[in-house]
Amino acid sequence: MKRIVLGIIILNFVIVVSASADNGGTQSPFSFGAGARDLALGGAALATSDPATAAYWNASGLARVERISLGAFHCRLYDSDVTYQYLGVALPTMDMGGFGLGVFRLGVGGIEKRDDKNLLLGETNDNRLSFYLGYGRSLSGYDFGLALTLEHHS
DSSP, X not given: OHHHHHHHHHHHHHHHHHHXXXXXXXXXXXXXXXXXXXXXXXXXXXXXXXXXXXXXXXXXXXXXOOSOEEEEEEXXXXXXXXXXXXXXXXXEOSSSOEEEEEEEEEEEEEEEEEOTTOOEEEEEEEEEEEEEEEEEEEETTEEEEEEEEEEEEO
């Protein structure tokens, strides 16, 4: 019993220390969030996210998905040509919980491409994609979730 309590205390300490540390430039550009409603709640969506955004916010929310849910989000960041987009879907199963898939895109076009002598070579684009796959299931009255995130930059 003492080992379990000590393990819980150490785990809480590690979580608090890692959450309070600076990110050192490793924070994802998709950390703004997903979904207009969830963003308007200022991050409170962690507990009550829309099923279509649950793969991003909290995969355990997929455990109680009752019907197919589809959500999309599009905006321009900082009054510029940078677009921030999200598309998500949540799929329930009969007795295995729910699955969720989310796709982010952050992109900007029309970037001037120049050589070392500052000669214009044309234009290029910068795109980032992020894929979220989530699964949630209820066991003994508790909701559990698992999420996998992949990011690609081109």
